[in-house]
Amino acid sequence: MTTLTQPDSTSALASTGSSLGQFVSDGWIATRRNLVKIKRVPEILVFTILQPIMFVLLFSQVYGGAMAIDNYTLFLMAGIFAQTVIFGSTFSGAAMAQDLKDGIIDRFRTLPMSPAAVLVGRTNGDLAINSISMLIMMATGWAVGWRVTTSFWGFLGGVAMLLLFSYSFSWVMALLGMSVRSPEIINNASFMILFPLTFISNAFVPIHTMPDILRVIAEWNPVSALVASARQLFGNTYAEFPEPTAWTLQHPFVTVFIGIAVMLLVFVPLAIRKFESISSR
């Protein structure tokens, strides 16, 4: 800690590049940081790999027999996919709050980097977590009888839609994390809000079996539209269920894409603006 080399001049060290090139590079560096974190933090790996396996097996094997649905596993999988990737998006909330608390956001904000890059990196991190979880769930589901009965493109479209929806939701959670500033509150609040949100939907049971009030909530819950769209794309639909009466479920794809558009168009700019003004306390 004694000798320091003569500084090169700042201008000679710092290169200039196009702003798009810098944005891509900054975004990749911020993403890489979050990918390393997945690898090195055991809790994240448990959530990403073990929990999806457990959920698929528990729901399909424990509840399957009692459900008045032929082949409950086919019905269940789209619901489990949606629930898992939505929960996966809460990492962005907790991580932004934690980074703010630790002062790392202050470090980033004093660097000449693109202000959106940290958020892009963080939401990409969620996308990576969710992609791994999806692969694990699909493999587990296949092992217990889940099948896609449409086409390869239907399958791919369903997976892409689930990931895109959760990616957009990561931006919502990132904004919440920066606003609430407490990783603990974000984690607890996520459970308090997301459990009802994903359960009062068509994810695990058919909506027409619910009491009226819950049924209306479930019909307008965007998670229901997401699950309904995924079921259609995977061909996991049930002709014996009554036709949906709510507009949202008659047009599930439109509903999902309105949801995605709102999340991206509103929350991406809001989150970036928030990022440009926050600092640790």
Add this chain to the structure above:
Amino acid sequence: MTIIEARGLTKIYKTKTGAVHALDGLDLSVPRGTVKSLLGPNGAGKTTAVKVLTTLIKPDRGTAHIDGIDVAAAPKEVRRIIGVAGQYAAVDENLTGFENLEMVGRLYHLGAKTARRRAQELIDQFELTEAGNRPVKGFSGGMRRRIDLAGALVINPKILFLDEPTTGLDPRSRLALWGVIKNLVAEGTTLLLTTQYLEEADQLSDDIAVIDGGRVIAEGTADELKAQIGGHRVVVTLVDEADAGTAVGILARHGEGEAQVSGDGRVVEVPVTDGPRALQYVLADLGEAKIQLHDAGMRRPTLDDVFLKLTGRKAESDDDDDGGAGTGTGSQRVKTELENAK
């Protein structure tokens, strides 16, 4: 030539109990190649000042220029030339020391190769080899501080901001960090440093700005500040604290201004003009009053005295964490003190 310049910086935070003036018309100017310390207790506004100057927060009023660049208008230009180490060691726990520094270099847009070379140089210079290849998680506070400080030096910045760089460090790490800082300054880096430690300001800086209530209440070299409050102090330590009242009277009679009781109520001191003579008189009178002493003597004023004089409160130090529980009533007291000084 001035490289850091702030005029009338004001930052108001609204809280449940009302508006808090974190900065209240702060003026600051730091000549190129010098070290300025912002000295003040918790809540004085030091960190807020650094955050405004390093583009982290925007002031409600006032302007700040770094190397001629307006901080509010062109934050990104400012960020290209500054290095910052905040109050917390801002390192990613899951990355190794090397990866942390490389990431910072890449985000300064040094390019992959230069960023890696520079990270390795800093690892060597800061003796971080141990932390270089293992995740930061699990390393001591001192090690994290060093990685954080190394992060602030990745581009060899023209201007360096360090917010309480040695808070929470053990004495040995603190000395080591002082060494690093002195070397940097010898090479021409301009440094703005905040600290609660008077000794640190005295050791490291050319110039000290004493901050309280969000503005600069006194400024100058350590010697100038000490000179402002006159010559020696006479200090006596009593055997029995019951004698304190009598002793205060005697010291006040031979001194200039109020006698102060500190420590556990047994240490009494007063500023004096003619030190040795005042000490003789004080001892004679104390002897006549049959007051027993553990210790008696003179001392030169320290920056602690400067702080007490200016703010009416004791400055915080390592072994004294009673914080703002001083005797003064904030800015009112400061005003009277400053007026008296004129």
